[in-house]
Amino acid sequence: MATRCGTIAIIANPAAQNGRGAWTAVEAASLLRAKVGEGGFKLLLTERAGHATALAAQLGPEVGAVVALGGDGLINEVACGLMERDADERPVLGVIPAGSGNDYAATLGMASSLPAAIDQILAFRTGPADVGRVNGHYFVETLSFGLDAAIALDTVERRVRTGRAGTRLYLESAVDQLFHHLNIYDFTARFEGVPNAEPDVRTVEAAAYLLAVQIGPTYGGHFRITPDAALDDGLFDVCWAVPELAPRRALAVLLAARFGRHTGNKHIHFQRSRALTLDFDQEPPAQIDGEKITGTHFAIDCIPHALTVVLGH
Ligand SMILES: [Mg+2]
Structure with a gap:
């Protein structure tokens, strides 16, 4: 099933929260599979610090939304990857809170329960967000x-x-x-x-x-x-x-x-x-x-x- 936002790319850190990140990613994939089918999303797992930035910077044109499944550190990495792209080629950023620090998820009004947050992503209500930059870091x-x-x-x-x-x-x-x-x-x-x-x-x-x-x-x-x-x-x-x-x-x-x-x-x-x-x-x-x-x-x-x-x- 096609989604309003094109293919959704989920970027998750399986090592987050002492390994619980892997289970959260599997659960998110299973929920998404039921809602949008196997072709509606892809799950990308990070392998090292900084990897999420490279993954977000290299997403193909079919990806309309990239969802950081994790805490503020992972979201920062994904946002940095998006900022490497031209402004009109940045997929929409979504967040599913699954880290120890979830301030940005709260700022966006995301639910803390995984199924509810996925429903919010699929409802795809979007808005603009400013990004800060300090000494070249976003x-x-x-x-x-x-x-x-x-x-x-x-x-x-x-x-x-x-x-x-x-x-x-x-x-x-x-x-x-x-x-x-x-x-x-x-x-x-x-x-x-x-x-x-x-x-x-x-x-x-x-x-x-x-x-x-x-x-x-x-x-x-x-x-x-x-x-x-x-x-x-x-x-x-x-x-x-x-x-x-x-x-x-x-x-x-x-x-x-x-x-x-x-x-x-x-x-x-x-x-x-x-x-x-x-x-x-x-x-x-x-x-x-x-x-x-x-x-x-x-x-x-x-x-x-x-x-x-x-x-x-
Ligand atoms: Mg402000």
Whole structure:
């Protein structure tokens, strides 16, 4: 049976979630076979880190939609592959959440149950999505520095070490970082393309516990760090938290951020812009869609409507 979106290519990492990724991929294939037949989709399994980028870049013209079956790291790889193609030759990007970090799936409104997410893909309601770029690397949801990046990276390390997952693991990391590693990072941010401002530039010199540059509203497993961020407005939502907060207060703010209730706190600042450059005095912990990046100078721009995505709602 033909689908509205041409052939669907599913890209999955069988090694994800301690091997559960393979079973999820088999289950997804079986559900799709029942709905669109053997010819309506193809299943591509990654064999190494970075492989999903190559697979997405090389999809044939019959593929109208590529579905990343996995977490934020896999989605990032697939999006990078799509960005290697000419803008008018990028298949629609769909996401089925099956990873440990599913912030982008939540941003798109995808269901967490596999059958429901497949129905959402086949309903094929699409919309535009901006893509961020930092020092030549693309991101679809989040780029962040400082405390939250340290927590995200420490959570991944703990997950690999213990085989555990979930919000509790994140909170354990958070408490450890807050009480034992609460560092402050001096930075200069030069924002360009600030909406409703003349001139449309703003320079901020400050010290911060964390700074997040967001396409979508959440990071770190559904923390609503920039609750009003829009996926398709051509703008980043940037949030940073300034000193001085005692660790217990910082923890309270972090917990409030889980529900987007930190926005009124006087230590929390927001700025929207089309682009920015960031310079840190010392190298901060940094993550891009959950993966570690390094450096002290970051040139960041938002590419409006770079992708078309399947929306769940
Ligand atoms: Mg935006």
